[in-house]
Amino acid sequence: MTRVAMTGARGFLGWHTRLALREQGVDASTVAVGQEYDLDSARQAVSGSARAVHLAGVNRASDDEVRDGNVLFATQFAEALRRADEPPSIVSYANSTQSINGSVYGEAKLRASEIVRSAADAVGATFEDVVLPNLFGEHGRPFYNAVTATFCHMLAAGERPAVVQDKELKLLHAQNAADLLSGGIPLTMQPSLEVRDTVSGLLSRLEGIARAYAQDEIPDVSDTYQRDLFNTYRSYTFDTRTPITLTRHADARGSFFEIIRSHGGAGQSSFSTTVPGVSRGDHYHRRKIERFTVLSGQATISLRKMFTDRVVEFAVRGDEPRAVDMPTGWSHKIQNTGTDTLYTSFWANEIFDPEKPDTIAEAV
Known part of the structure; x- marks a missing residue:
């Protein structure tokens, strides 16, 4: 077809x-x-x-x-x-x-x-x-x-x-x-x-989903109904809850900040390095929940609602950590806009399945 x-x-x-x-x-x-x-x-x-x-x-x-x-x-x-x-x-x-x-x-x-x-x-x-x-x-x-x-x-x-x-x-x-x-x-x-x-x-x-997300946390998405409700709810919060400012603690030893708190369900964390000028992503998800967090360096995260020309961009830095949750049905990418190597954490609510990746190529 x-x-x-x-x-x-x-x-x-x-x-x-x-x-x-x-x-x-x-x-x-x-x-x-x-x-x-x-x-x-x-x-x-x-x-x-x-x-x-x-x-x-x-x-x-x-x-x-x-x-x-x-x-x-x-x-x-x-x-x-x-x-x-x-x-x-x-x-x-x-x-x-x-x-x-x-x-x-x-x-x-x-x-x-x-x-x-x-x-x-x-x-x-x-x-x-x-x-x-x-x-x-x-x-x-x-x-x-x-x-x-x-x-x-x-x-x-x-x-x-x-x-x-x-x-x-x-x-x-x-x-x-x-x-x-x-x-x-x-x-x-x-x-x-x-x-x-x-x-x-x-x-x-x-209401439970809204309470959890108001605290920058992922509610229990262990069943598909709850996951679909969460994805539905957060489509109404994109303009007000994105990006999520994370609290960074720093002293002479270095720095620390939490990336995510999830209340239930599977999850997978990944890490990447990206050289200056290079981007990652240019895809969208239909059901998968995904969070990008820059750990070090600076970048621009770009998102476009599918079948529209609306592109939203967020400048993010490791020394001022902010998380961006990718709304379902939006193509997205992250580009290293700095002069140093970009270190990024990626979290998804499901373990990657190459047979059902739910990662569809689409340029922002």
Whole structure:
């Protein structure tokens, strides 16, 4: 598979799906829908793709806008499929568990599924109806995408969220949803990736994560749900908690400072020397937690949020130690900008597995 066509590429789930595709070495062709829809452009984007993924939808608007918007997007996507010179062999649709609850949004998602399925059948493609529960993940839009995004945003801002209605949630991290939609993992794995929690339980976990990170510590990330919640939370703290200033103690004997305190889970520490003018990195992670700390010398750490031009740079020095935690979905590198050898400590929350490195080459 070399190319996937996708609607909703600029949305929350679209961003995560593009991260997953980039790891697979697959290009994503954007299919614009709504007011930006152009049949010829959409047809060309879909034609020749191995898979077409329909993500675009409307979930926060008036009843009419929700109903009409979801049906319109599905109709436009279906038209592009039917008109493609070389239709994809697989069509994947991001459906919702709400499609059976009788709500306006649920009925709109169900109708959109029927429209896309009909077009897939017409062109001889396999239709995958991926029914997704509540999604959470990095850079979700608070007060819009999900309660997790709202809680993270408020906690990062020092506010205290309140549980208005406590109920059980079925949750799925957006990177897992992206793998399902992009064909990175089989749909049969979805039940094992979903997590059940209550609204109050979710908030309690996030409050514990926020307390630990406020002390510059890594919370317990020994299970994947906790790790994914931590990665989600810290995506809302990047501008305020980065870099982390470390306390350096120095006397006639030399100097000492702590690099990291981690409350649980695996971990691996590494050390490198880098000659002046040379950089290391130029990659991103989808799930791995990674911390850079300069021990001696001076450097610039550069980070770029994937699929954007936003680059953030931090000047760091060994005699004024500051740690930088690399946000997931951001390409990053460190460059020796001094005249002496650069000594750097690298910490990751998992032991490196060459079969599953979660280190995807991408220039900052």
